Amino acid sequence: MYYFVAAIFVAGFALIYRIIHSPFGQVLKAVRENEPRAISLGYKTDQYKVIAFVLSAALAALAGGTKAIVFQLASLTDVHWGMSGEVILMTLIGGMGTIFGPIAGAVIFMALENYLAQLGSWVTVTEGAIFVICVLAFRRGIFGELSRVLKRPL
Numbered sequence: 001m002y003y004f005v006a007a008i009f010v011a012g013f014a015l016i017y018r019i020i021h022s023p024f025g026q027v028l029k030a031v032r033e034n035e036p037r038a039i040s041l042g043y044k045t046d047q048y049k050v051i052a053f054v055l056s057a058a059l060a061a062l063a064g065g066t067k068a069i070v071f072q073l074a075s076l077t078d079v080h081w082g083m084s085g086e087v088i089l090m091t092l093i094g095g096m097g098t099i100f101g102p103i104a105g106a107v108i109f110m111a112l113e114n115y116l117a118q119l120g121s122w123v124t125v126t127e128g129a130i131f132v133i134c135v136l137a138f139r140r141g142i143f144g145e146l147s148r149v150l151k152r153p154l
Contacts, residue, residue, distance in 0.1 A: 090108075096141060112126075112127055
């Protein structure tokens with residue numbers, strides 16, 4: 001099962017990488033940075049945003065389906081509103097606007113969750129404190145700060 005999940009992850013990551021470096025990805029960046037300017041250049045920004053949302057939902061569904069296959073369980077905690085907050089925390093810790101940042105953030109967040117499990121109900125408080133420290137120390141996230149130091153996008 002590991003190789004199956006790894007293959008799906010690599011395929012999804014390659015798709016995201018390709019989209020980011022395609023003309024479609026460049027239009028999405030233009031819409032993100034200055035939507036009125038993208039409209040003035042003749043792009044139908046609403047259509048581009050709908051396609052981006054559909055791609056995002058498809059990749060999230062693929063990830064959820066893969067998790068359900070691996071654990072042979074689809075629990076209600078997976079659709080709880082707190083799960084979307086965890087994804088945002090992972091992205092902020094790793095670094096928004098970077099391709100490797102959310103992956104690093106997910107690894108760090110899951111490692112924290114596993115190592116701090118012995119604290120019981122204090123896990124959330126401890127994770128919150130660590131998150132606040134990370135946000136104050138690394139404004140752009142771990143990979144964002146790393147790319148700033150290296151002066152190279154990651």
